[in-house]
Amino acid sequence: MLATLKSEESSGQLQLVEREDIDDDEDLFEAIDKLIAQGINAGDVKKLQDAGIYTCNGLMMHTKKNLTGIKGLSEAKVDKICEAAEKLVNFGYITGSDALLKRKSVIRITTGSQALDELLGGGVETSAITEAFGEFRSGKTQLAHTLCVSTQLPTNMRGGNGKVAYIDTEGTFRPDRIVPIAERFGMDPGAVLDNIIYARAYTYEHQYNLLLGLAAKMSEEPFRLLIVDSVIALFRVDFSGRGELADRQQKLAQMLSRLIKIAEEFNVAVYMTNQVISDPGGGVFVTDPKKPAGGHVLAHAATVRLMFRKGKGEQRICKVFDAPNLPEAEAVFQITAGGIADAKD
Numbered sequence: 154m155l156a157t158l159k160s161e162e163s164s165g166q167l168q169l170v171e172r173e174d175i176d177d178d179e180d181l182f183e184a185i186d187k188l189i190a191q192g193i194n195a196g197d198v199k200k201l202q203d204a205g206i207y208t209c210n211g212l213m214m215h216t217k218k219n220l221t222g223i224k225g226l227s228e229a230k231v232d233k234i235c236e237a238a239e240k241l242v243n244f245g246y247i248t249g250s251d252a253l254l255k256r257k258s259v260i261r262i263t264t265g266s267q268a269l270d271e272l273l274g275g276g277v278e279t280s281a282i283t284e285a286f287g288e289f290r291s292g293k294t295q296l297a298h299t300l301c302v303s304t305q306l307p308t309n310m311r312g313g314n315g316k317v318a319y320i321d322t323e324g325t326f327r328p329d330r331i332v333p334i335a336e337r338f339g340m341d342p343g344a345v346l347d348n349i350i351y352a353r354a355y356t357y358e359h360q361y362n363l364l365l366g367l368a369a370k371m372s373e374e375p376f377r378l379l380i381v382d383s384v385i386a387l388f389r390v391d392f393s394g395r396g397e398l399a400d401r402q403q404k405l406a407q408m409l410s411r412l413i414k415i416a417e418e419f420n421v422a423v424y425m426t427n428q429v430i431s432d433p434g435g436g437v438f439v440t441d442p443k444k445p446a447g448g449h450v451l452a453h454a455a456t457v458r459l460m461f462r463k464g465k466g467e468q469r470i471c472k473v474f475d476a477p478n479l480p481e482a483e484a485v486f487q488i489t490a491g492g493i494a495d496a497k498d
């Protein structure tokens with residue numbers, strides 16, 4: 154894998170495509186300001202943007218109740234806006250063939266390990282949520298760092314030719330780790346770092362607001378990856394005890410719903426990490442039983458669920474825990490200075 158990438162090094166420097174240069178059929182969303190040409194006044198479009206809605210596709214992912222909650226938008230205005238948006242985007246049925254065509258826009262981003270890519274059917278998928286859970290030091294954050302770089306590779310090198318947004322809830326992002334990973338892939342570390350936007354979240358509300366703010370950025374520039382590391386940590390801190398569990402799960406569901414919408418609206422791969430909790434119900438024959446945190450709410454939100462565990466030395470094992478189109482199999486990979494790679498033996 155590494156050899157292939159290196160051999161293509163000369164031709165492989167990242168060329169981020171300007172939004173204007175992208176073919177129309179590659180543009181998966183209609184910008185919200187196109188509503189102006191449909192007779193919606195610019196002031197109302199601005200109100201939508203202020204509420205974090207930057208595309209017509211994103212608009213239709215909101216209920217009318219949500220939209221009338223935006224200051225200055227009456228029910229009549231919301232009806233008119235939705236009608237105008239429906240003229241620009243088809244929100245109804247499409248044929249199976251069209252659905253297949255739509256799937257063709259999905260990109261698979263290399264993890265840096267061929268064995269892991271094969272396990273994932275080619276890599277981490279856009280328009281979907283990939284969740285990695287596992288014990289500490291099992292490689293979840295290292296994979297996040299590797300994806301930060303590989304997402305920026307051109308698509309003919311199994312990258313996503315796009316930018317990266319990184320939301321860090323535990324303070325574990327290390328920009329200096331990006332440097333050797335970029336060098337391994339034959340890329341300029343400075344340029345790679347410039348294509349990553351990073352935010353440290355301190356509360357679950359802050360985490361949610363950071364997601365809302367992303368729509369504006371993603372509608373302007375080609376992003377292909379959103380990392381949330383870890384998705385649940387702040388919820389476990391900000392809500393404590395059984396009494397707050399229902400409230401926590403409801404807020405978590407709202408945030409996960411936002412993540413799914415971002416993935417689909419902008420054809421972005423969402424990679425989120427999750428913690429494990431001990432599972433007393435795991436049975437007496439299982440030593441140290443562990444299960445992913447977040448319960449059913451998280452289980453339903455993730456498209457692909459991966460379980461990481463430690464192997465010998467720097468080796469790690471990834472198991473497909475749940476995925477709609479992947480077999481329940483395992484792959485061994487290794488953490489190296491240059492990020493995730495194939496295991497040596």
Ligand SMILES: Nc1ncnc2c1ncn2[C@@H]1O[C@H](COP(=O)(O)OP(=O)(O)OP(=O)(O)O)[C@@H](O)[C@H]1O
Nearest residue numbers: 288289290291292293294295296325467488489490
């Ligand atoms: N430069 C490097 N070269 C080789 N291995 C490294 C390097 N940097 C970190 N590692 C290894 O990566 C592992 C940590 O992995 P990672 O930070 O991804 O864990 P995690 O699964 O995110 O755990 P946590 O829940 O603690 O955040 C450590 O075992 C460390 O030895």
